[in-house]
Amino acid sequence: MTTYDARFRVWRGDAEGGGLRDFTVEVHDGEVVLDIVHRLQATQASDLAVRWNCKAGKCGSCSAEINGRPRLMCMTRMSVFERDETVTITPLRAFPVIRDLVTDVSFNYAKAREVPAFVPPPGVAAGAYRMQQVDVERSQEFRKCIECFLCQDTCHVVRDHEENKAAFAGPRFLMRVAELDMHPLDAAADAGLDRKRTAQEEHGLGYCNITKCCTEVCPEGIKITDNALIPLKERAVDRKYDPLVWLGNKIRRRSADDPR
Numbered sequence: 599m600t601t602y603d604a605r606f607r608v609w610r611g612d613a614e615g616g617g618l619r620d621f622t623v624e625v626h627d628g629e630v631v632l633d634i635v636h637r638l639q640a641t642q643a644s645d646l647a648v649r650w651n652c653k654a655g656k657c658g659s660c661s662a663e664i665n666g667r668p669r670l671m672c673m674t675r676m677s678v679f680e681r682d683e684t685v686t687i688t689p690l691r692a693f694p695v696i697r698d699l700v701t702d703v704s705f706n707y708a709k710a711r712e713v714p715a716f717v718p719p720p721g722v723a724a725g726a727y728r729m730q731q732v733d734v735e736r737s738q739e740f741r742k743c744i745e746c747f748l749c750q751d752t753c754h755v756v757r758d759h760e761e762n763k764a765a766f767a768g769p770r771f772l773m774r775v776a777e778l779d780m781h782p783l784d785a786a787a788d789a790g791l792d793r794k795r796t797a798q799e800e801h802g803l804g805y806c807n808i809t810k811c812c813t814e815v816c817p818e819g820i821k822i823t824d825n826a827l828i829p830l831k832e833r834a835v836d837r838k839y840d841p842l843v844w845l846g847n848k849i850r851r852r853s854a855d856d857p858r
């Protein structure tokens with residue numbers, strides 16, 4: 599087994615402020631960045647705060663920025679860096695720091711709660727739902743999400759614009775809206791819920807200018823932009839400009855104005 603000493607720069611601090619600190623840490627063959635953070639804790643900085651759980655790329659807790667790119671620390675091999683390169687580890691930039699590498703990601707939980715749940719189809723018992731395999735596969739791609747929030751962190755709409763957070767759900771939750779809107783058994787429309795309208799008016803779909811940065815950082819390889827956001831935008835536009843939908847809305851509005 600070969601070992602070498604590598605230079606690391608790690609952000610240390612809390613909500614009041616902080617800065618980058620330099621460390622030299624031993625690296626062994628086959629290790630990932632999270633191994634190094636653990637060795638740093640064990641040997642030089644026992645109070646370094648870091649969030650992790652599975653060390654297998656499945657819990658979504660160890661998200662951080664490594665050399666400025668949002669990544670999972672447990673899935674980033676040290677072999678992707680040159681041995682003489684300084685590896686800089688900083689907390690997710692879009693969320694408030696609690697301490698060191700741990701951020702407060704509660705923005706995401708608040709946005710999750712704002713998306714209305716699946717509406718079961720009336721008259722069909724749970725367990726008797728039937729749908730085409732192609733529809734199953736479409737939503738299964740989105741179901742691979744491990745809620746690491748790397749896509750939320752990288753999206754420029756909120757990354758540098760705290761003021762946009764109130765109006766924008768972010769790629770992970772717009773993807774959830776898209777998944778439900780594509781679901782052939784979702785009975786939201788029958789219940790008076792127009793998911794395309796809420797995507798635009800309540801979840802900020804219009805802020806997304808399909809840069810695909812969210813897709814690039816997704817550790818599950820979900821094609822967030824191509825398979826969720828663009829189709830949702832297309833359906834939202836169809837809803838707005840389809841003459842039949844326009845006429846239907848107009849008649850509904852007129853009936854609401856005139857109770858006779």
Ligand code: SF4
Binds near residue numbers: 807
């Ligand atoms: S594609 Fe849309 S949601 Fe994804 S990073 Fe770009 S602006 Fe954000």
Ligand code: SF4
Binds near residue numbers: 742744817818819
């Ligand atoms: S869509 Fe991908 S990047 Fe976004 S939270 Fe889910 S797994 Fe993470």
Ligand code: FES
Binds near residue numbers: 659
């Ligand atoms: S520790 Fe679970 S995804 Fe990295």
